[in-house]
Amino acid sequence: MIRANENYQKLQASYLFSDIAQRVALFQKNNPEAQIIRLGIGDVTKALPPAVIAAFHEGVDEMAKDTTFKGYGPEQGYAFLREKIAAHDYQARGADISSDEIFVSDGAKCDTGNFQELFAGDIKIAIPDPVYPVYLDTNVMAGRTGVFKEGRYQNIVYMDCVKENNFMPQIPDEPVDLIYLCFPNNPTGTCATRAELAAWVDYAQENKALILFDAAYEAFIRDGDLPRSIYEIDGAARVAVEFRSFSKTAGFTGTRCGFTVVPKDCTVFSGKGEPISLHGLWHRRQSTKFNGVSYPVQKAAEAVYSPEGQKQITELVSLYLENADIICRTVEDLGFGYAGGKNSPYIWVDGQGRDSWEFFDLLLNRASVVCTPGGGFGRCGKPYIRISAFNSRQNVVQAMERIKEAL
Numbered sequence: 001m002i003r004a005n006e007n008y009q010k011l012q013a014s015y016l017f018s019d020i021a022q023r024v025a026l027f028q029k030n031n032p033e034a035q036i037i038r039l040g041i042g043d044v045t046k047a048l049p050p051a052v053i054a055a056f057h058e059g060v061d062e063m064a065k066d067t068t069f070k071g072y073g074p075e076q077g078y079a080f081l082r083e084k085i086a087a088h089d090y091q092a093r094g095a096d097i098s099s100d101e102i103f104v105s106d107g108a109k110c111d112t113g114n115f116q117e118l119f120a121g122d123i124k125i126a127i128p129d130p131v132y133p134v135y136l137d138t139n140v141m142a143g144r145t146g147v148f149k150e151g152r153y154q155n156i157v158y159m160d161c162v163k164e165n166n167f168m169p170q171i172p173d174e175p176v177d178l179i180y181l182c183f184p185n186n187p188t189g190t191c192a193t194r195a196e197l198a199a200w201v202d203y204a205q206e207n208k209a210l211i212l213f214d215a216a217y218e219a220f221i222r223d224g225d226l227p228r229s230i231y232e233i234d235g236a237a238r239v240a241v242e243f244r245s246f247s248k249t250a251g252f253t254g255t256r257c258g259f260t261v262v263p264k265d266c267t268v269f270s271g272k273g274e275p276i277s278l279h280g281l282w283h284r285r286q287s288t289k290f291n292g293v294s295y296p297v298q299k300a301a302e303a304v305y306s307p308e309g310q311k312q313i314t315e316l317v318s319l320y321l322e323n324a325d326i327i328c329r330t331v332e333d334l335g336f337g338y339a340g341g342k343n344s345p346y347i348w349v350d351g352q353g354r355d356s357w358e359f360f361d362l363l364l365n366r367a368s369v370v371c372t373p374g375g376g377f378g379r380c381g382k383p384y385i386r387i388s389a390f391n392s393r394q395n396v397v398q399a400m401e402r403i404k405e406a407l
């Protein structure tokens with residue numbers, strides 16, 4: 001008899017985006033003339049930058065001739081791309097990361113989801129609440145949690161991110177082995193300072209723990225004092241893995257390319273406490289289960305690092321950051337408390353006592369604007385909504401005018 005992985009039975013069906021879609025569809029049906037503006041789902045809206053498109057085309061043309069055709073590529077990704085990443089994203093910022101510590105992939109969602117395979121089944125895991133659901137659900141699937149009770153899985157150490165701690169995960173009271181962090185954060189939009197990250201690196205070193213650091217939104221950091229990589233913190237290369245993506249940085253959500261940094265100094269331990277190279281484990285995992293990102297896509301990603309590519313993605317990100325600023329000003333004018341919106345495309349708005357679905361319905365019904373109810377990201381998100389800056393300027397301005405009128 002073919003039996004199912006019963007851990008999947010523990011998963012809380014994520015009705016978030018289908019619930020949103022249903023409510024939006026019903027509203028549209030009852031209000032056929034309403035022009036709905038979507039500031040909900042975290043997807044970019046602007047086209048790929050011209051430098052990226054040109055390189056993408058070139059890559060496709062090379063595939064058309066036997067002399068330049070490419071079959072299976074190098075396991076960790078093409079050196080031309082890994083070298084640009086290492087030099088530009090790390091060495092130029094004083095982080096000692098080399099190209100052979102970089103693993104190119106088809107995105108940060110798979111990597112953040114797959115990475116937990118490398119660890120024992122009974123480690124203690126700390127996860128922020130609210131959170132990008134991938135970290136939690138992949139550990140549920142792997143059987144590291146108990147059942148779901150009162151909004152939470154057993155055997156997970158939740159780090160509450162609430163107004164009282166400025167939405168910053170705090171070091172847990174009990175010992176943990178694996179810590180998921182994401183800055184700039186999705187959904188709260190908060191960023192960690194150097195001192196805050198250094199405290200986590202110290203904790204990991206003292207406790208032989210590991211940090212999984214999701215930096216998918218690093219390109220939105222404009223404040224020069226904020227670290228863009230965890231490897232800007234001394235000692236981090238021994239205790240942290242970093243995930244990045246071209247999705248939000250350069251509009252690759254549908255094109256698919258990202259990378260994971262696993263420093264060679266990064267160590268995990270056997271049951272007897274002997275050190276094991278994490279780089280070796282991830283290399284083994286990826287070369288067994290993954291066959292790389294297509295050549296034209298890696299060429300397209302390389303173009304992000306050309307001078308024109310850099311200029312174009314800076315403009316792209318600036319557009320979204322200015323949108324975020326417009327949203328922040330509106331929310332402020334209306335007297336709502338909020339986090340994020342600076343160095344981040346997300347604004348985390350306090351519903352002033354409203355439940356997140358109530359606030360969602362209010363914005364939809366009165367302003368025809370779609371946001372994301374915070375409860376979908378965890379129990380601590382229930383009093384909040386997330387507003388995303390990923391839309392055209394015109395739509396953002398119009399959405400904010402409508403919200404001002406409606407409230």
Ligand SMILES: *Cc1c(COP(=O)(O)O)cnc(C)c1O
Binds near residue numbers: 042132247252
């Ligand atoms: C969008 C996003 C990613 C990137 O996912 P891709 O698979 O690279 O598109 C990773 N982490 C977080 C928190 C995100 O919001």
